[in-house]
Structures are given as C-alpha cells and as structure tokens.
Amino acid sequence: MSAILIDGKARAARLRAEVALGVAEIVSVRGRAPGLAVVLVGEDPASSVYVRNKGVATREAGMVSVEHKLPADVGEDALLALVATLNADDAVDGILVQLPLPRHIDADKVIAALDPAKDVDGFHPVNAGRLMIGQPALVPCTPKGCLMLIEEALGDLSGREALVIGRSSIVGKPMAALLTAKSATVTVAHSRTRDLAGHVARAEIVVAAVGIPAMVQGEWLRPGACVIDVGINRVVGADGKGRLVGDVDFASALPRAGWITPVPGGVGPMTIACLLANTLQAARARA
Ligand SMILES: Nc1nc(=O)c2c([nH]1)NC[C@@H]1CN(c3ccc(C(=O)N[C@@H](CCC(=O)O)C(=O)O)cc3)C=[N+]21
Ligand SMILES: [Mg+2]
Numbered sequence: 001m002s003a004i005l006i007d008g009k010a011r012a013a014r015l016r017a018e019v020a021l022g023v024a025e026i027v028s029v030r031g032r033a034p035g036l037a038v039v040l041v042g043e044d045p046a047s048s049v050y051v052r053n054k055g056v057a058t059r060e061a062g063m064v065s066v067e068h069k070l071p072a073d074v075g076e077d078a079l080l081a082l083v084a085t086l087n088a089d090d091a092v093d094g095i096l097v098q099l100p101l102p103r104h105i106d107a108d109k110v111i112a113a114l115d116p117a118k119d120v121d122g123f124h125p126v127n128a129g130r131l132m133i134g135q136p137a138l139v140p141c142t143p144k145g146c147l148m149l150i151e152e153a154l155g156d157l158s159g160r161e162a163l164v165i166g167r168s169s170i171v172g173k174p175m176a177a178l179l180t181a182k183s184a185t186v187t188v189a190h191s192r193t194r195d196l197a198g199h200v201a202r203a204e205i206v207v208a209a210v211g212i213p214a215m216v217q218g219e220w221l222r223p224g225a226c227v228i229d230v231g232i233n234r235v236v237g238a239d240g241k242g243r244l245v246g247d248v249d250f251a252s253a254l255p256r257a258g259w260i261t262p263v264p265g266g267v268g269p270m271t272i273a274c275l276l277a278n279t280l281q282a283a284r285a286r287a
Pocket of ligand 2: 166167168190191210
C-alpha cells in the first residue's frame with residue numbers, strides 16, 4: 001500500500017481562484033481592491049521564498065501588495081510607527097509583519113500593536129483568543145490550510161484521534177484549537193513529550209510542526225494515517241546540493257500512511273493561499 005499524495009499546490013490554486021472571484025466582487029461593490037501590506041525587517045533567508053511567492057500570488061488574485069522593507073537595525077519605535085501608519089491607512093486591509101524579527105525588537109509588542117481587524121496572520125492576542133473561544137477570527141494561515149487538507153482527505157473529523165507535534169503560537173496551538181472545534185480528540189506533543197512514537201502510533205491525523213528534518217519516522221505511524229507535514233527544512237543532500245525536507249521522514253512514511261503531504265508542494269502553498277483568503281476576509285469585514 002502507498003499513501004495518497006495530498007496535492008497542496010492544486011488545492012491552493014483552487015482556493016486562490018475562489019479568492020480571486022471574491023476580490024472581483026468586492027472591487028465591484030467597494031471600487032477598490034483589497035490591499036495587503038507586508039513588512040520585512042532585514043534579510044532572513046528563510047523568509048525570502050515566502051515573500052517572493054506571496055507577492056506574485058497576491059497580485060494574481062487581483063489584490064494590491066505593498067512591501068515595506070526596513071533595515072535590520074531599525075529601531076522598535078520606527079517599526080511601531082510604521083504599524084500605526086498602516087493601521088490608520090484605509091487602503092490597507094491586511095498587515096503582515098514577517099517573522100522572525102531581529103532580536104532587539106520585541107515581536108510580541110509589534111504584534112499587539114496591529115489592528116486585530118487587519119491582522120491577516122491571526123497572531124494578535126485578540127484573534128488568538130477568539131479562535132480559542134469559538135468566535136469569528138482571523139485564523140493563522142498555516143493551520144487553516146492544514147485543516148482544509150485534512151478535511152478534504154477525511155471528511156468529518158468528529159471523534160478522530162489527532163496528534164499535533166509542536167506547540168508554537170503560529171502552528172501548533174491554533175491547529176489544536178481548530179481540530180478541537182471540529183470535534184477531533186486532540187493531543188499536543190512537544191519537545192518534552194515522553195514516548196512520542198507511542199502517541200504517533202494512536203493518531204489518525206498527525207500534524208508535524210517541529211522544524212526538525214525527518215524527525216517523525218514512518219514506522220511510528222498508525223497504518224492509514226493522514227500525515228500533514230508543516231516542516232520546511234533546508235538540508236544539504238549527499239550531492240552537496242540544498243533541498244527541502246519536511247519534519248516527517250517521507251520515504252518511510254509513504255508506504256504506511258493513508259495520505260501524506262509532500263514538501264515542497266504540500267502545506268507551503270496552502271499557507272500563501274490562506275493569507276489571501278484572510279486578506280479578503282479582512283477587506284469584507286471592513287467594507
Ligand atoms: N508573519 C509571518 N507569517 C508567515 O506565514 C511566515 C512568516 N512570517 N515568516 C516565514 C514563514 C515561512 N512561511 C512560508 C510560507 C509558504 C512557503 C511556501 O510557499 N513553500 C513552498 C515552496 C518552497 C520552496 O520551493 O522553497 C512549498 O512548500 O511548496 C514557505 C514558507 C510563512 N511564514
Ligand atoms: Mg515546539
């Protein structure tokens with residue numbers, strides 16, 4: 001048996017096409033395209049792919065994308081001032097401050113300064129809180145995209161055993177909240193978890209978001225599990241060339257899983273498509 005490959009690229013293309021229709025609609029109603037402001041501080045190599053793909057996708061969906069590049073040594077006050085300007089700018093529907101930020105800047109403070117209505121990453125405490133208590137919110141893009149892929153594979157998730165590996169505010173915690181809201185039985189594993197293999201063995205849904213290349217072994221999986229690999233790890237292969245690998249050991253997982261996302265071409269494209277969906281959602285809510 002071999003797993004069904006979940007084609008995140010194709011699912012993302014469909015979502016982006018849906019978003020483009022919504023954009024056309026809001027343009028006809030409001031006379032202005034949704035606007036996304038992306039704030040980049042310094043040069044983070046991990047962020048560069050994302051920023052490039054994102055700019056293209058935003059424009060393809062008919063939205064306006066404006067990049068604000070600040071030097072790595074920019075002061076926290078100057079960044080907070082830019083956020084205030086974007087909050088007040090009526091042409092800006094969504095604001096994304098690219099993470100990680102340099103160490104001298106308090107990222108929590110910057111996120112808290114965002115207008116929650118424009119927080120298309122869903123990282124503001126108000127959006128995180130709303131997600132936790134089941135109120136309408138802007139939901140973080142990566143877990144939102146993962147949920148779409150899981151539901152497409154499995155349908156109804158109620159009563160399903162789900163394991164989220166990683167407890168970050170960006171992926172693990174919101175992923176657990178989304179799965180819980182779908183009535184899955186959710187376990188959150190992390191670096192202090194004892195017997196990770198034992199937890200993986202029970203799970204019908206595994207979302208791996210740890211940032212350690214090929215950490216989850218295929219042999220651990222419950223046969224037929226739906227495996228969502230959030231990891232995007234750049235490693236150097238035997239040929240000396242760089243390549244991307246996930247947090248799941250793909251080769252050993254493939255024969256055992258029921259469904260699996262590839263890296264690249266799985267979760268990554270969904271993250272970008274969900275960013276566009278969130279920007280449309282923010283524009284609609286503000287219209
Ligand atoms: N405020 C903020 N929000 C983010 O959502 C955010 C961030 N900061 N900082 C950086 C990370 C990283 N991230 C990616 C999203 C998509 C791909 C992506 O499209 N990957 C493709 C292509 C990968 C490739 O070819 O290199 C794939 O997996 O198929 C990659 C990385 C969003 N991030
Ligand atoms: Mg962690």
